[in-house]
Amino acid sequence: MKKIQLLVTLALLVLASACTKSEDEHIYTLYSTNYPTDSGRSGIATFDLVTSEQAGVICQEAAVMYAEDFQKRKKINNWDESTKARYWCEKGRFKK
Numbered sequence: 001m002k003k004i005q006l007l008v009t010l011a012l013l014v015l016a017s018a019c020t021k022s023e024d025e026h027i028y029t030l031y032s033t034n035y036p037t038d039s040g041r042s043g044i045a046t047f048d049l050v051t052s053e054q055a056g057v058i059c060q061e062a063a064v065m066y067a068e069d070f071q072k073r074k075k076i077n078n079w080d081e082s083t084k085a086r087y088w089c090e091k092g093r094f095k096k
Helices: 002-023 052-076
Strands: 027-034 039-048 087-091
Touching: 027 052, 039 052, 052 087
Parallel strands: none
Antiparallel strands: 027 039, 027 087
């Protein structure tokens, strides 16, 4: 009886794990380095749309817009060349 309970419990854990992974397959997260040092990693936004392709495309577009905005602010504020920030997307939910 204990073997059956153990097997059922393990089967449920495996199923739960599989379901969680497939639910997150369409999610992308936008990250940036920590301004002004271009180091570290900070989450900016999570894109949770209907398909992975849509989320990935929109995340990449947002990364480009953030980078362009940073360059504009850098020029307007006369920040020196050592002031940097990077933006990128990764598949999945936010990870530290």
